[in-house]
Amino acid sequence: MSSSTGTVYRVTTFGESHGPGIGVVIDGCPANFELDLENIQHELKRRRPGQSKLTTPRNEPDEFEILSGFYNGKTLGTSLAFFVRNTDMKSTDYDRWSDVYRPSHADFTYHAKYTHRTPHGGGRASVRESIARVIAGSVAGQILKKELNLETIAWVDSVGNIDADGFQEPPLDRNAVDESPVRCHNPNASRRMTELIEQVKKDGDSVGGTIGVIVNHVPPGLGDPVFDKLEADLAKACLSIPACKGFESGSGFSGTRLRGSQHNDPFYLKPDQAKSPIPSVQTPTNFSGGIQGGISNGMPILLRLAFKPTATIRKNQNTVNEKGEEVILKAGGRHDPCVLPRAVPIVESMVNMVLMDAYLRQRALQPEWYKLIQKDY
Amino acid sequence: MSSSTGTVYRVTTFGESHGPGIGVVIDGCPANFELDLENIQHELKRRRPGQSKLTTPRNEPDEFEILSGFYNGKTLGTSLAFFVRNTDMKSTDYDRWSDVYRPSHADFTYHAKYTHRTPHGGGRASVRESIARVIAGSVAGQILKKELNLETIAWVDSVGNIDADGFQEPPLDRNAVDESPVRCHNPNASRRMTELIEQVKKDGDSVGGTIGVIVNHVPPGLGDPVFDKLEADLAKACLSIPACKGFESGSGFSGTRLRGSQHNDPFYLKPDQAKSPIPSVQTPTNFSGGIQGGISNGMPILLRLAFKPTATIRKNQNTVNEKGEEVILKAGGRHDPCVLPRAVPIVESMVNMVLMDAYLRQRALQPEWYKLIQKDY
Amino acid sequence: MSSSTGTVYRVTTFGESHGPGIGVVIDGCPANFELDLENIQHELKRRRPGQSKLTTPRNEPDEFEILSGFYNGKTLGTSLAFFVRNTDMKSTDYDRWSDVYRPSHADFTYHAKYTHRTPHGGGRASVRESIARVIAGSVAGQILKKELNLETIAWVDSVGNIDADGFQEPPLDRNAVDESPVRCHNPNASRRMTELIEQVKKDGDSVGGTIGVIVNHVPPGLGDPVFDKLEADLAKACLSIPACKGFESGSGFSGTRLRGSQHNDPFYLKPDQAKSPIPSVQTPTNFSGGIQGGISNGMPILLRLAFKPTATIRKNQNTVNEKGEEVILKAGGRHDPCVLPRAVPIVESMVNMVLMDAYLRQRALQPEWYKLIQKDY
């Protein structure tokens, strides 16, 4: 079950970092949608390591093959499937780790869970699995953009102690983010982040950070009561990304320090609205982060995610091996000092998958809803 | 779908705050378990409002009736169901709100989603639905305690700006938490929180805060790769609690400021261990919060949750009504200035439900695993 | 999981025959639907035993209480829940069976599965659980009737060796069925079935039979490829009814004796059709039973179900008890010599639940579809 997610827009990923390739099955994609294959390839490229000197030199083209569900430029409505071959499998890189539990990796936990494990890198735990997520997220993003004008934009909001405070002035689009080598649209912060990452790389160390997300043009009414609240589904999706350790919606942790009279978002009417069954509202503040009672309210969705520093570093570390011996894990191998820039398209993909599923679930039950609320979200 | 959660330990809640009552169905509870009904009643009492002058005067006994799955003191293995009658339904309290969107409540979003809504309070969005969660969480907690010695303890870690820093010295058990009227085991912080909540109440206002969670004696191996990582399932469960806006696992947001060499948790052997197929390890630090690669590693699970200030306050507020008019919502009615103390048993329940499901899923696939790893977690 | 069914129209039943009552939770019911409560009560009455001398004298009014999801005559869109109290719990009837495995009942299998069981009747295995199914099926049926003009009609097609051959001339509506005390619209067969059931009752025995189903006005396009074919979902739903042991779609078993050239249903155009993106077709034969490739084709859906003779009889039977002793189960107690007439509304309910789920799933993905195909199905 753990390889699948979503209820109507249902995504299943497959493959391993050191096997033949990575793929994805998408059940529940509407038929007749003109898929922009270049957009998918573009998003895969954004996810890819080795794009700048800041990231790991592992370099794979990540070209996808469509296995099913696509004909004449359009989705068939039956399940879409994509496959991306692995081309850079240096499993020898991993040989010396074969029986050692790398600290803060999944080596020990996989061994304890399955009582048996492969020495060849992370298997399903590898960040390479996120190729599949980016494909499914790009498909979802294209449909959401076309049908709702909805757009998810993520950026690197902090690296180590360098804060961009990006929510003060969120990026207008993904290009504004991509212009920065660290995917931070605040030029000053971007420059300092770049320097920090270079320094950390020289030190053979790694560094964490946070990612900010804004979703514009979300219509009110997405999400469900009780267990499948929109925030709950978003939190699960984001926390399933490797290295993600924290999630905030709207005011998040800082909002806990406010009083209700400060934190409540008063409703006002949107100007010049035509009479409609459901009034079109807005709030001058957005502490709710676009979600109230688990359901979108038409204001932008605001999320912030914490990513821990990568566990792979070029330093000796104390650890234990499978035989139950305390050993020293020697420094070595290639590594990515900061996953944040590459995590940006992965985060956008997970958010789009959740919103797509919520959109289709809402459409199943209230197909007329969008006509009743559609204004200018 | 939104009323159900879990894969093997599958919980479905039903009922509304202003209907006849609230109930829960539990599919996937092992047979032959001697259920401690007093413990369930005790947990319901912990959740109940009106226990002290700090909370809302709404006072309902919350006595449950067992509808199915229980015979002769033991679970039957078929679905358990419980029902708690509502006895204090003053729907007149809500009449004057009937067509007004209370700011930061679910009124507008429910209207936009369903294009129609009840004026009688929150329906399924009401915190009263959490009665069902507490019952299902208590059942799960009892089984986890007996079979794994696992115990989930939550506490109020901050209210407004008053921080207890409870992770420095986490509570040893729930009694240590319950001795405080605000459920904070740090006596100094508890006293100051109490004063703050009383002040906020006098002001007709509300205040938010955070909840800390420690889960002791978690065996390694719970949780799944990819989408159903233990942190992901925990995040979804916690974010589905009304008013929860943030989630951290282990070092969370503060860990993003560290370097990998500081943040990695080195492995050491547990002392005096017998030879076993899977070594028994520990880490002097626990930045991972007991979870690595989405799977428990045998160290305590550490979580921190953000709860926004309650939306119900006794102050006039600007808002909009269903007719599309801007109106002022007049202050009035009873309210709960701080939900944090009552949220403690709800949080414990959600965490226990997730861990129970993960435990049963693991047992399905690797029934021998617990013998191979069982030591002294 | 076993108490829930459906993906978007998601039904969860709860309660036991010898507990306080039976209930149902319906997630995924569209909002704003004017529910006909009398229709629900009427269907419950159709399911109820004790309506004629042909059935068991157990007589309960089966009045339902709405727990949630309903306001001002309309569905709220949030989960609907209903509860029906048990009022006729003579558990003493069952005492003498307490440790005996009644042949062809669920006593032994429940004991083997759960290693522990209640002596009080069937618990969740009782046909009384079907109250919940009939409520959920009636809600689905009302919506399908209003939105698609779709109607599911079941009838008793055979009892023992008496065949009504009802597919030759299917009933026009449920009234035509209900006019017969055995729910068979063929008057001659109805009379002979009645006589047979009375004889069987006198003999203290029971008898099986088959149920025919026709669903009229099914639009083409319901159902999914691969694992969730419409026939597959219908088969699961029907086989989950107690005592059901067989399922046929369209030509079923008798179709296996034909050649493809006889069995294929040639397509013709419906007369006088306007130009539309999808042609409107019909087939002079309907061996496919309205489903091709797992998806409805616009012709009536035709199903036939087998129900074994009730296991409860008034005759001595050889069996074994929990202590592992061979014993004789003495004749006695009330019993229903033929469940077929009562099964009719249960079958209709299960079929409607499946079609409702398929309809909502289809609407989620292709909301415009119904406009493109809508003609005169």
Place this chain on the structure above:
Amino acid sequence: MSSSTGTVYRVTTFGESHGPGIGVVIDGCPANFELDLENIQHELKRRRPGQSKLTTPRNEPDEFEILSGFYNGKTLGTSLAFFVRNTDMKSTDYDRWSDVYRPSHADFTYHAKYTHRTPHGGGRASVRESIARVIAGSVAGQILKKELNLETIAWVDSVGNIDADGFQEPPLDRNAVDESPVRCHNPNASRRMTELIEQVKKDGDSVGGTIGVIVNHVPPGLGDPVFDKLEADLAKACLSIPACKGFESGSGFSGTRLRGSQHNDPFYLKPDQAKSPIPSVQTPTNFSGGIQGGISNGMPILLRLAFKPTATIRKNQNTVNEKGEEVILKAGGRHDPCVLPRAVPIVESMVNMVLMDAYLRQRALQPEWYKLIQKDY
């Protein structure tokens, strides 16, 4: 959702008949199992067309590639994935059908559902998708055989009007079935079936039939109450196989003609049993087909399935095309006059997948159960 099935043993298939290949993802396969890859290849070969002059000449080697979850001869516990390349894609064969609805195929229903379709054969509706099912079923079958000694054996029980009456003396193993070119262990029936199929082939026609299934050594306790009864899950799995139109469990339709006193299966003790918490029982008759109350009772499971004659024939047929014109579909192309022999391994695979899932679900909840009941089933 329609590409996935199962709860704990969760199978997702992907790919199309005219794309690059067919694959399968298996989530929930226990770790450390020594997979017999030759057995998988053997089962694929059994499914493959072109093995004798009785079937279609389409001949593909169907060699699989393992994409994930396998290391050093053993399952890793993480998701298994397999891929089989298509090598014989003559899409030109299909060109002349491009806009014609082949009678009793999925052409029209796919068009009506998705409002758009591929002209290249059946896509996901193709029987080639069953490659994925056979792989997942072979993996399940190997584990069930090793852990429970359970074995599923299917055979062709009738072709057209030729009946083998195979339940009188079911085959002892799969070899007994495979010795016959039509997979029928009754030599006389096998010979006559072969002749019939050859004649039908000469006629350019097709013929249907039935498949019998016996599952030996099923422990009591598999399956769940209410909606996930073992028969219900088996029925869904079997009806999801292309061309399957009917399902019987135990006495099925013929049992409806019996009285309860004839049909009930009396319990007796198994001889020479040791004292155990759950008695070990048997029944001299097996009208229940090994399942009572939706749960296995330790007797062999008996199923019978109906397969309609293949829709592809070499005869002219009246039909309609996408433009809404009545046309004649000209005879031509290769075809398989009788799918029954090839359906045998597909049926076995679906049954094994269902039983594997039921076994893992049971183990999750009652891990000790197998020790309490294990005797000599």
